[in-house]
Amino acid sequence: MDRAISLGKPMLRVSVAPHILQKITTSNLMYNTLIALVPALLAGIYFFGFAALKLALICMVTAVACEAGMQGLTGRKLAIKNGSGLLLGLLFALICSPEIPWWTAVAGTAIAVILGREIYGGLGNNPFNPVLVGWAVARISWSDHMTTWIMPEPLFGLEPGGYIEYPPLEVIRVDGLEALVDLPWLDLFIGNVPGTIGTVSVAAVLIGGIYLLARRIITWHVPVSFLASAWLFGLIFWLIDPETYANPTIYILSGWMVLGAFFLATDKGTVPVTGPGMIIFGIGCGLITMIIRYWGGFVDGVAFAILLMNATTPLLDRVRPRVYGRVKEVA
Amino acid sequence: MSEYLLLIVSAILVSNIVLARYLGNCPFLGVSQKMDTAVGMGMAVIFVVTLAGMITWVVQYAILNPLGLEYLRTIAFILVIASLVQLVEMFLQKSIPALYKALGIFLPLITTNCAVLGIAIINIQEEYDFMHTVVFSFASGVGFTLAMVLLASLRERFPTARIPTTFAGMPIAMITVGLLALAFLGFTGLVD
Amino acid sequence: MGPKASFRGVSFPPQKVSNPAIEDAPLPQRVVLPLGEDRDRVCQPVVEVGEQVKTGQLVGQSADFLLAPVHSSISGRVTDIRPWFDQKGGEVLSVIVESDGIDSWQEELRSDERFLERATVQILADLKASGVVEIGPPAMPLHAKFAQPERPKEFLFLVGIPRAKMVDTVIINGIDAEPGMATKKAILQKNSSEILAGIKIIQKLLGSARVVLAVGSNGSLNSPLTSELAGLGVRVFQGKDKYPLGLNPILIKCVTGREIPLPDGSEQDIGVAVVDAVTLVHLVEAVRDRKPQVEKVVSVSGAGMSAVKNFKVRLGTVISDLVEQLEVLKGEPVKVIAGGAMTGDALFSADIPVTKETDALVFQTAGEAKSFSPDACINCGMCVRHCPAKLLPNELSKYCEFSMFEEARDEYLLHCIECGICAYVCPEKRPMLHLMRYGKRELSLV
Amino acid sequence: MRDLIKMVVVLAVICTTSGVVLSYVNTATEAPREYQYIKFVQEPSMKAVLSDYDNDPIKERIKLVVGENEEGNPIETVVFPAKKGGKTHAVAYSATAKGYHDLIEVMVGVDPDGTLTGISIMTHTETPGLGARIEEPEFTDQFQGLDVDTAKLSDEGGQVDALSGATFSTAGVIAAVGSALEQFPQIKKETF
């Protein structure tokens, strides 16, 4: 059959619909999330000095190097430019004490990248939040290093804050509630207490979180349900027994709570994607966090709560609205 | 009452039978590729473990101890469990065919599942009384099922994940169990 | 009248429409008239090579009730009857007519202002003869839409077509669904009389059915039209500018609150018929003027054009000829899309004719046609949050990618309305819509 | 029918053989098992309370009946003699008493005067961080050189300081030591 095509003209470019795409790309989202973490990092540097910055750089370099190495080994195309390695490294540094030895940071980040993500085939395929996998492995392996704290020494302006020598949650555990009575909440809020680089300053983390919400990089579901459920749970116990359980707001302002709610529990890829799924996920995180904080062996429960809920993500993805046009199935 | 609650929390979350006590791994990894088989196996294990826990407890305290035959515990228990599974199979087949259809293929696998024998032995070693034995056995079965359902739901995503061929299949399943166990470590200390 | 249901979707940046009027495209030198929609379902040609034909003369016809007759859209000489590529890439038997430059019509149009007094059978017969086709999906001859179950005697030629339910609501779709489309806006502003006449015809054909005119938020109707519509008992549905309101399944849901029962159902099953506003004009021309469908209003945009323009194009005009004649494109297009920018097909060649289903042509220059090399889904959930059918496109796309079609079916792949939003929003730029269509096709082959 | 008989016979023979063999192995290993048990479970405690001996106290251990329980069955105690040049200069044995949670088993070393050469906690289930501090040398070392009169809480005229927050555990240890020392006169008769 003779072709009806005039071959005089060049073939047109063929691609599949749709032919217009939204501007946002994966790396776009990653770098925006990185930007959102800058306030937290700056707060860390302000309170803990340039050791914090050094640690962040170590982790970021390690993460990118491991990512590139694994992508090379497994024969995938190099995708380090999308910023996910940098983000992973930065997040890892932010949830560590500024005091950890360099090799702990390197080993933890490497575990996060390799065991947490690349072994599953890279971004999008891993079931667990890689940062938390790396952290949890390091935490149970080198628990001394991972729980060594220093007092904040603001670079300028503020007086060295607080009088407690280790993070508030640890103080509640070891010295009891009374030890926290005189601690100004403002110190907790701006981060003038011992803690990890990126979680001390609730204010800085909140700025980043609101930026993410405003840019619609995350939705409200997880952070709101996470924080709300933790606060309500805390409220109930506080009302029952204020001698044993602290004011729930203290629990929100201390530890990893806010960073966890805005950055770790919203970590795309390892959390549910439907609205109801995300809300249940958030509630689960909030409750497990508080259960571990109250009665568990670890002082802060955020990391393990999120890891546990990560495991339920495939189940929670089954909780979702009725699809269009689905008629009731006749049994 | 709270004592039983602690026992249940301990058996399901803190010292999960597979994730912390390393029991029942072969069926755990063997039939967790699909959700429906995982649920079926889980149910079968709950059922058999509870029954076997009760019967072996009676065997230990009513037969072996009085006769001074404690050293025959292993052989006695395994025979009890093997016959129990046979009986359950025959009973279900005749009386509750629907349940048999759902659990049938899993029952023979359970005889060689160390979770069942393991729980029976733990009941004796921990010197649980009869009620504790029932509660602990049942809760351990539930813990097994919980871990199994979580693993199956995670594994159902692997066919569409770009797992390096070196790790595809059993290796990645094993690593995932490891990470699941890592997550469950968070419950450490809830119950001493 | 407001929406009865909300839906998820996206809002596009507003598009500029330069001139709401509809310009006539110059008469083409030749036309290529495909005799059907695909290789296997085509009309019998009723002309021979070398024969002189007039505009509006029947050139192809079929006994198949669901296959519309084909008319020549220009006057001239039949130079060939042979397969020609259509938009989908298939080769379809086509009649090629070389213009004589005169455009002399088959017979003078006999405009009959008393068309409403004619018997419904007569009206339907005219409709069938004129070959008016409702654009898809699924495309179908317009007369097939107006079949009521309880009146088989009157519709003798409809016997054998099962109808689940009486049509009780007719929706005139006056919403330009996707970027690159502006025809309905123009029709609503310029063809008030046809709109009214068309509604009257529908009311006559479908008796008790209520008629709703759905317009987008910028589809401002002039006030005489509004009051006349009210007089006819027609309700106006004012929607917001959110895609995919213009796609039938969503439009039906917003107007009536009903959903098309998927995977096998159609709008007839829930007693709804949607008629495109542009088709309505062809309907009026067919009934009032007894004019076969030989033209199509097409929006043209892209390739440096500052705004969307509408042209009335003779059916069968080859796109490359059209581009040369119109001289509106500023840049050299590397991509030609038949249909809107969201769901249209990219053509591998511009030597493809405009058909009754072509409602828009979008051209893209090298700068506009971006290409990506997408990687694995990162499970960001963006697609899930925007899918109007409330599916999990991320899972579906992975299943289709890994040939797990049964799983995709169980995850409701067949409920996908192919709006393309998932692909539009995906930050990884995965070919989502393509994967959905691919999976659906594989399932249909089983 | 013949098949059935054969099945039953074969199984019976296998089981009987297995029973016979096992009971033989059980008897044959009885002595070494006891020795190993004592060596690995009791020896560390024994070494902590006895010193300066050249014999093998385990080999030369003596079983003594030190009283009767409520049901009239004899209570046995195993006594480990520490000898130097063939002469016994101290003995070690254990006793139990209830602590905060459950029984605490304490090994005591006693010289012929009835003075403690040391104590060591063998088993207990007290709360970690509270009662479990009874294991620490700071606590057990207090007992060295005390006798039946002075091995009491300082509040009660003795010389033992209670662990703060763990009065019950302390009391348990003291009770165990006390009951051991009460048995000493009888043990002394048979060993020195």
Place this chain on the structure above:
Amino acid sequence: MSVVKEFTKGLWQELPPFRLVLGLCPTLAVTTMAKNGLGMGLATTFVLINSNVIVSVLRKIIPGKVRIASYIVVIASFVVMAELLLQAYWYPMYEELGIFVPLIVVNCIILGRAEAFASKNPIVHSLADGLGIGLGFTISLTILGGIREILGTGEFFSMAVMWPSYEPFSFMVKAPGAFVCLGFLLGLMNIISRRRPAH
């Protein structure tokens, strides 16, 4: 197949638990130290060899219907014997292995060999099979235990082998580490077996 081949197949083609993913529970549970892996391997080998031999001896006598029951009795008897012997002569190992000694009875490798091999083959072959599989199992467990012990405690057979300032990667000796380590070893086996030409 020759007796030698029956022996050597346990060392590679059917090496448990790496190639034959069975007997996982003891593999994971006791391999916190090379020594425990070795002990578990030897105990299992003891049961495996003996049950293989006895099953092979009785293979013509045992009727099909009571096959499994008889095997279980035979295996369980040797397990009890192993328990008693360990208690009598290697008490620390008995304590370390704990519940996993009686659980040898449900180790699917043993019943699997009895059922699939010893019940169909002569005594010498069954002995070779048991010896090979048992040795393979022992070596595997010792290697796994060695890796976990070295990384997790810095020691190998309780001797310090890492640099003095080494801080143990104790993840490896905990439950999650057991699974992850075995997962990596299985992956490694995949790489090796892909390199080796298929037989």
